[in-house]
Amino acid sequence: MDIVDYDFLNAAFDTLSDNICIINASGDIVYVNASWIQFGCDNELVLERSHWIGVNYLDACHDAPQEDLVSKRIIEGIEQMLAGKVEYFECEYPCHSPEEKLWFIVSLKRMYFAKRCYLVISHHNITRRKLAEDEVKRLANTDFLTGALTRAAFDRHANSVWDQICHLSKKFCIAMLDVDDFKSINDNYGHIFGDDCLRHIGVVIKSILPASNEIVFARYGGEEFILYTTRPFSETRLLVEQIRQRLSSAVIDSEQVDDIPELSVSIGLVELKPCDYDNLNQAIDLADHFLYQAKKQGKNCVISVDCKTLSASQ
Numbered sequence: 001m002d003i004v005d006y007d008f009l010n011a012a013f014d015t016l017s018d019n020i021c022i023i024n025a026s027g028d029i030v031y032v033n034a035s036w037i038q039f040g041c042d043n044e045l046v047l048e049r050s051h052w053i054g055v056n057y058l059d060a061c062h063d064a065p066q067e068d069l070v071s072k073r074i075i076e077g078i079e080q081m082l083a084g085k086v087e088y089f090e091c092e093y094p095c096h097s098p099e100e101k102l103w104f105i106v107s108l109k110r111m112y113f114a115k116r117c118y119l120v121i122s123h124h125n126i127t128r129r130k131l132a133e134d135e136v137k138r139l140a141n142t143d144f145l146t147g148a149l150t151r152a153a154f155d156r157h158a159n160s161v162w163d164q165i166c167h168l169s170k171k172f173c174i175a176m177l178d179v180d181d182f183k184s185i186n187d188n189y190g191h192i193f194g195d196d197c198l199r200h201i202g203v204v205i206k207s208i209l210p211a212s213n214e215i216v217f218a219r220y221g222g223e224e225f226i227l228y229t230t231r232p233f234s235e236t237r238l239l240v241e242q243i244r245q246r247l248s249s250a251v252i253d254s255e256q257v258d259d260i261p262e263l264s265v266s267i268g269l270v271e272l273k274p275c276d277y278d279n280l281n282q283a284i285d286l287a288d289h290f291l292y293q294a295k296k297q298g299k300n301c302v303i304s305v306d307c308k309t310l311s312a313s314q
């Protein structure tokens with residue numbers, strides 16, 4: 001019969017890709033596997049196996065910077081597990097380096113040996129799963145035709161920032177943009193060409209908007225787009241005017257038609273103070289109202305109103 005001893009089990013644990021350590025009831029490390037040692041080396045903690053033994057895991061977590069909430073959660077998890085208050089603990093956390101993004105899940109399991117309690121701590125690399133989840137989220141939030149955010153993603157984002165901008169009483173701008181006479185483009189040149197136009201509009205607008213987490217651009221429905229931003233009104237007005245001009249001089253790349261029709265958009269832009277509205281929908285309605293005015297004024301134009309003018313007119 002094969003002999004299974006400490007060295008045998010050690011060799012087996014060293015084959016595992018998870019970083020595993022075992023701590024005793026005081027938090028002292030009593031065992032680490034090869035992946036744990038390698039992870040330490042990769043993170044400039046060049047310790048041999050024997051040097052890890054006796055290091056206090058809880059002290060190491062306590063030494064983490066104040067803002068490191070993951071370490072705090074792990075300490076709580078370890079304390080609850082050792083006190084027998086919970087049966088199982090796990091928590092996902094990012095561990096990014098300047099070179100690469102990494103995510104791990106740490107799980108704790110209680111183990112008894114010779115009437116003593118130990119915790120098996122295992123850090124499992126979940127980077128591939130996280131990247132795949134992020135990609136699925138990105139695809140679900142992106143309108144496949146225009147590359148803009150979907151309406152649902154916009155609503156989620158808008159609701160999540162609404163409380164924040166109300167709290168900060170920060171002014172914001174909403175622009176509603178609608179393609180002019182799009183029905184006749186579809187009717188005269190076909191829906192596939194219509195789709196090419198929408199695709200082109202998405203590319204042009206995205207190329208004009210600066211990358212900023214203060215700007216959200218989404219396809220609101222059909223041939224209507226929305227721009228939400230906390231950037232200053234003067235800057236936003238220039239941006240939407242630039243969008244209008246670039247689209248009206250755009251040459252659409254299409255295999256569908258030779259005689260490419262002219263494209264234009266009408267835009268309603270408003271600057272608002274959140275305290276004057278109960279929710280973002282009221283603000284959107286107002287921008288829609290000015291979009292309608294732009295259509296009435298002959299299309300291919302921007303009607304923009306700042307919050308001073310707006311409150312003077314109300």
Ligand SMILES: Nc1nc2c(ncn2[C@@H]2O[C@H](COP(=O)(O)OP(=O)(O)OP(=O)(O)O)[C@@H](O)[C@H]2O)c(=O)[nH]1
Nearest residue numbers: 178179180181182183184186191192194195222223
């Ligand atoms: N090709 C294509 N057409 C779409 C899409 N979504 C909406 N439309 C079309 O957009 C057109 C919108 O027409 P209307 O609402 O009458 O507006 P319009 O012709 O642009 O007129 P104005 O808004 O007054 O300038 C309809 O013909 C819709 O079928 C799409 O994803 N692809």
